[in-house]
Amino acid sequence: DTGVSQDPRHKITKRGQNVTFRCDPISEHNRLYWYRQTLGQGPEFLTYFQNEAQLEKSRLLSDRFSAERPKGSFSTLEIQRTEQGDSAMYLCATGNSNEQFFGPGTRLTVL
Amino acid sequence: AQSVTQPDIHITVSEGASLELRCNYSYGATPYLFWYVQSPGQGLQLLLKYFSGDTLVQGIKGFEAEFKRSQSSFNLRKPSVHWSDAAEYFCAVPDNYGQNFVFGPGTRLSVLP
Numbered sequence: 001d002t003g004v005s006q007d008p009r010h011k012i013t014k015r016g017q018n019v020t021f022r023c024d025p026i027s028e029h030n031r032l033y034w035y036r037q038t039l040g041q042g043p044e045f046l047t048y049f050q051n052e053a054q055l056e057k058s059r060l061l062s063d064r065f066s067a068e069r070p071k072g073s074f075s076t077l078e079i080q081r082t083e084q085g086d087s088a089m090y091l092c093a094t095g096n097s098n099e100q101f102f103g104p105g106t107r108l109t110v111l
Numbered sequence: 112a113q114s115v116t117q118p119d120i121h122i123t124v125s126e127g128a129s130l131e132l133r134c135n136y137s138y139g140a141t142p143y144l145f146w147y148v149q150s151p152g153q154g155l156q157l158l159l160k161y162f163s164g165d166t167l168v169q170g171i172k173g174f175e176a177e178f179k180r181s182q183s184s185f186n187l188r189k190p191s192v193h194w195s196d197a198a199e200y201f202c203a204v205p206d207n208y209g210q211n212f213v214f215g216p217g218t219r220l221s222v223l224p
Contacts, residue, residue: 002156006154035211040120040217041216041217042115042214042215043155043214044214045206045213048210048211056211091154091155093155098143099145099157099160101157102147102156104154105152105153105154
C-alpha cells in the first residue's frame with residue numbers, strides 16, 4: 001500500500017455517459033499526476049497538479065476530460081460523453097520527478 | 112523527446128532460474144531511471160531507481176539493475192525467480208522537463224513451477 005487511494009476501483013458505463021474518478025494522495029506530496037494505461041501498454045501521462053494548480057496537460061487529454069484538485073488535496077478526473085476508446089486503467093500518482101507513488105487505479109469499461 | 116524501449120514483450124522463466132529484463136532509453140543527459148512492477152489489476156510499485164553514483168543499484172524483492180551509459184541501458188536482474196514475481200515490469204525515465212514519467216511498454220513475466 002503506497003498511501004495513494006483511488007475510488008472507484010472499477011467502473012462500467014455505457015457510451016455517452018459521464019464518469020468521475022477520485023484520487024486521495026499522500027498528504028505531504030504537493031504534486032499529483034494522472035496517467036492512463038491501456039491493455040498491454042505502459043502508463044501514459046495525462047496531466048499533473050502542483051498543489052491546486054494544473055500545470056501541464058498531455059495532448060491525450062481531449063476536451064471531454066477535465067481534472068481538478070480544488071484544495072490541493074484530493075483530485076478528480078471527469079470524462080464526459082464517454083467513448084469505447086476511453087476504456088483503460090486510470091492511475092493516480094503523487095511525488096515528483098525523483099519518485100512517484102501510484103494508487104491502485106480505476107479500471108473503466110465503456111460498453 | 113525521451114523514450115523508453117523494452118524489447119521483450121513477454122518472458123517465461125522457470126522458478127529458481129535467473130532473470131534479466133531489458134530496458135533501453137533515449138535521453139539527452141544522464142537520466143534518472145526507474146523500474147516498476149505491476150501485479151494484475153494493481154497499481155505500480157517502485158522496485159528500484161538510479162540517480163547517480165554506483166551503476167549497480169539494489170532494489171526490493173531481491174532485484175538489481177545496472178546502468179550502462181555506453182549502451183543506454185538499465186537492465187533489471189534477479190538471480191533466482193520466485194513464482195510471486197510473475198507480473199508486468201515497466202522501465203521509466205522523467206520527461207524532458209522532469210515533470211512526469213515516460214514509461215516503456217512493459218515486459219510481462221511468467222514463472223513456470
